[in-house]
Amino acid sequence: MNTVKSFLKKAKTFLIFAGPTTFIFLSVVILPFIFGIYLSLTNWDGIASDYRFIGFSNYQTVFQDQFFWNSFLLTVKYVLYTVVFVNLVAFILAYLLTSGVKGQKFLRAVFFVPNLIGGIILGLIWHFVFSRALVFIGKKLSLGIFSYSWLANPQKAFWALVIVSVWQYSGYMMLIYIAGLVNIPKELVEAAIIDGANGGQRVRKIILPLMVPSFVVCIFLTLQRGFMVYDVNLALTDGGPFRSTELISMHVYKKAFLAQEYGIGQSQAFILFIIVAAITLTQVYFSKKWEVEM
Amino acid sequence: MKKVRLLTLTLCLMLMFSLLSTLGFARATVDVTVLNSKGEIQTQLEEIAKYYNRVTSGVKVEIVPCPVGQSPFERTMAMYSAGNAPTISMLDPADVVRFQDKALDLTAEKWVKDAIERSLDRSTLPNGRVIGFPFTVEGYGLIYNKPILDKAVGGKFDPMSIRTTADLEALFKKIESSGAGALVISPMDWSLAGHFLPVSYTTQSSSSSGINDYFSKLRDGKINLATNKQFIGLMDTFDVMKKYNVDKNDPLSGTYDRGPELLGQGEVGIWFMGNWAWPNINEFDTANGQYGFLPVPISNNPNDYGNSQIPVGVTKYFIVDGEQSSTAEQKAAKDFLNWLVYDKKGQEYVVNQANVIPAFKKVTVEPKDPLAKSILEYVRDGKTLEFMTQLPADHWSVVGASMQKYLAGAISRNGLAAEIERYWSNLR
Numbered sequence: 001m002n003t004v005k006s007f008l009k010k011a012k013t014f015l016i017f018a019g020p021t022t023f024i025f026l027s028v029v030i031l032p033f034i035f036g037i038y039l040s041l042t043n044w045d046g047i048a049s050d051y052r053f054i055g056f057s058n059y060q061t062v063f064q065d066q067f068f069w070n071s072f073l074l075t076v077k078y079v080l081y082t083v084v085f086v087n088l089v090a091f092i093l094a095y096l097l098t099s100g101v102k103g104q105k106f107l108r109a110v111f112f113v114p115n116l117i118g119g120i121i122l123g124l125i126w127h128f129v130f131s132r133a134l135v136f137i138g139k140k141l142s143l144g145i146f147s148y149s150w151l152a153n154p155q156k157a158f159w160a161l162v163i164v165s166v167w168q169y170s171g172y173m174m175l176i177y178i179a180g181l182v183n184i185p186k187e188l189v190e191a192a193i194i195d196g197a198n199g200g201q202r203v204r205k206i207i208l209p210l211m212v213p214s215f216v217v218c219i220f221l222t223l224q225r226g227f228m229v230y231d232v233n234l235a236l237t238d239g240g241p242f243r244s245t246e247l248i249s250m251h252v253y254k255k256a257f258l259a260q261e262y263g264i265g266q267s268q269a270f271i272l273f274i275i276v277a278a279i280t281l282t283q284v285y286f287s288k289k290w291e292v293e294m
Numbered sequence: 295m296k297k298v299r300l301l302t303l304t305l306c307l308m309l310m311f312s313l314l315s316t317l318g319f320a321r322a323t324v325d326v327t328v329l330n331s332k333g334e335i336q337t338q339l340e341e342i343a344k345y346y347n348r349v350t351s352g353v354k355v356e357i358v359p360c361p362v363g364q365s366p367f368e369r370t371m372a373m374y375s376a377g378n379a380p381t382i383s384m385l386d387p388a389d390v391v392r393f394q395d396k397a398l399d400l401t402a403e404k405w406v407k408d409a410i411e412r413s414l415d416r417s418t419l420p421n422g423r424v425i426g427f428p429f430t431v432e433g434y435g436l437i438y439n440k441p442i443l444d445k446a447v448g449g450k451f452d453p454m455s456i457r458t459t460a461d462l463e464a465l466f467k468k469i470e471s472s473g474a475g476a477l478v479i480s481p482m483d484w485s486l487a488g489h490f491l492p493v494s495y496t497t498q499s500s501s502s503s504g505i506n507d508y509f510s511k512l513r514d515g516k517i518n519l520a521t522n523k524q525f526i527g528l529m530d531t532f533d534v535m536k537k538y539n540v541d542k543n544d545p546l547s548g549t550y551d552r553g554p555e556l557l558g559q560g561e562v563g564i565w566f567m568g569n570w571a572w573p574n575i576n577e578f579d580t581a582n583g584q585y586g587f588l589p590v591p592i593s594n595n596p597n598d599y600g601n602s603q604i605p606v607g608v609t610k611y612f613i614v615d616g617e618q619s620s621t622a623e624q625k626a627a628k629d630f631l632n633w634l635v636y637d638k639k640g641q642e643y644v645v646n647q648a649n650v651i652p653a654f655k656k657v658t659v660e661p662k663d664p665l666a667k668s669i670l671e672y673v674r675d676g677k678t679l680e681f682m683t684q685l686p687a688d689h690w691s692v693v694g695a696s697m698q699k700y701l702a703g704a705i706s707r708n709g710l711a712a713e714i715e716r717y718w719s720n721l722r
Contacts, residue, residue: 045392046371047367047370047371047374047392047393047396048392048395049395049396131547135547148543148544148547149544149546149547151547152544152545152546152547152702240483240546240695240698241546241698241702242546242694242695242696242698242699242702242704243691243692243695254688254691257365257367257368257371258365258368258687258688258691259686259687259688259691259692260367260392260687260688261722
């Protein structure tokens with residue numbers, strides 16, 4: 001009797017505090033997710049009222065689809081470069097801006113600003129920079145590398161994407177690193193100085209190990225954002241030239257809504273979900289092991 | 295104390311009245327939303343709606359734009375899924391039948407009898423039910439700037455004089471030696487694979503069944519494009535165009551906006567595009583409105599089918615929602631469509647404000663826009679090709695990428711042919 005009552009009481013408290021969010025989470029994330037898996041087993045085109053259950057043949061199509069895997073490999077390449085460069089740039093910036101440079105608070109704000117601009121707007125601004133501004137400068141100063149639009153060349157367009165992403169995210173990651181750096185106890189660093197450790201040794205033996213939690217968070221965020229990127233891809237290159245910079249999200253979107261093969265698009269999205277979940281979970285699991293106790 | 299109570303009462307009453315009046319107001323107007331997928335005439339359509347709302351009581355027509363880069367199909371689908379379907383949706387021809395279980399039956403409408411020949415082909419279901427209103431007739435080809443060409447040929451330029459690829463190349467040379475650029479190729483995928491390449495499809499046969507036969511052979515992988523006469527001829531012309539393209543050093547960097555600017559200002563003599571570009575050209579016009587269309591030649595024999603014709607067809611249909619809209623809204627939508635066809639003011643707006651060539655015999659207003667006039671001349675002479683509006687939905691995007699590769703010199707002609715063949719044979 002008593003346990004039932006206390007269970008009811010607990011349930012009531014839970015419903016009051018977490019009920020609305022649980023309901024919303026279930027209805028806008030979990031249910032569509034499950035329904036999406038169901039749709040990946042049908043031949044729905046996205047609009048027709050009747051569609052058939054066709055088993056796993058969509059998945060079979062996806063596994064044989066060369067374009068999907070090309071786009072996926074390109075995305076992996078993109079993620080690799082952005083993760084490395086974003087974190088490198090962000091950490092260096094954070095290190096410099098906590099070492100007591102003049103005007104460091106102002107500079108922190110400046111580096112964070114790109115993150116406040118939406119991806120579409122940012123993509124359009126950089127589209128202008130790459131296709132007009134740099135070309136203009138390149139032609140005036142006859143610099144070969146800038147004389148033609150970067151966005152019209154598959155390799156350079158890919159690097160344009162990487163550059164813009166690094167520019168966009170390093171400010172945000174910098175903030176996380178700054179928080180991590182500021183939280184390192186001063187006495188540890190001072191003790192190291194007294195023991196005669198030089199700058200490089202201090203970074204390697206004291207700062208980096210204590211910063212692992214920040215790295216875990218930052219790498220997780222950049223990995224996940226890299227795989228899911230769509231807005232910058234759309235506004236900057238729109239997959240061009242000739243679909244050579246079409247990252248995986250855009251590929252899935254085009255398959256589902258443009259080619260009107262919703263079932264196949266949904267199967268691609270589900271495969272992508274499994275891969276990304278596996279990669280990020282592995283990353284978090286392994287980097288947790290690196291953390292040290294103070 | 296009594297005063298305060300009286301005040302409260304008055305306030306309450308006022309509040310109630312205002313509430314009631316807003317409710318009453320809301321009930322009296324019928325909202326008709328129109329999804330517009332022709333971005334270039336958004337402002338003009340808004341003006342039409344504004345005028346219509348003023349002269350018609352109880353109806354409020356609102357034009358909703360379809361975002362740039364999103365296909366009308368994607369947009370309409372999203373709005374249907376959101377339970378917020380537009381009362382009228384402007385769709386591409388190939389998408390109309392996909393909405394057959396959502397669209398209202400329009401067979402009994404008066405305009406069905408007044409539509410020009412074949413304009414209802416893509417909006418009529420096999421059982422004879424008409425579900426789409428043909429909104430625009432469009433055509434495309436090589437648009438020329440007459441003063442520039444007059445100067446190049448040294449006299450009056452005769453559009454009939456260009457009938458073969460060799461004629462075209464000679465013309466390009468003359469334009470270049472007169473000081474202007476010959477032409478600009480806009481590298482958008484929708485232009486290259488939605489309009490340019492389909493010339494090689496539509497010239498396969500002068501009958502629809504012949505063209506459809508060609509498509510089914512393409513799907514079955516029975517066509518060898520590398521030996522197809524029309525494909526080779528069109529690509530020969532494309533090679534010539536590439537050679538004289540003012541952007542040939544950086545062929546993929548151009549944008550749509552560059553075309554009308556160069557042509558209108560007379561920096562180039564020719565631009566491959568359709569009559570929808572008139573409002574854009576008009577902004578830069580220095581030729582006093584003297585423009586026209588040349589056919590895209592596909593051989594060196596002037597009498598070949600396609601060398602004196604340009605593709606013309608209905609490119610946008612309206613469907614009326616029959617699923618989520620109320621009867622009153624559906625009626626208002628039908629009235630609006632009728633107004634566009636039969637009201638003198640409606641015709642005037644459609645033809646001369648929105649620069650749309652209507653698909654109805656009863657429209658007597660003559661267009662002022664030179665490109666529409668040029669198209670009407672081709673229509674009156676019977677020199678039209680079928681506009682390929684039945685292509686698969688992602689044709690322009692996938693094949694467009696292949697065409698861009700060819701334009702940039704990243705693949706050979708055989709490579710292009712192989713990619714096009716692969717696209718068609720992989721279709722489900």
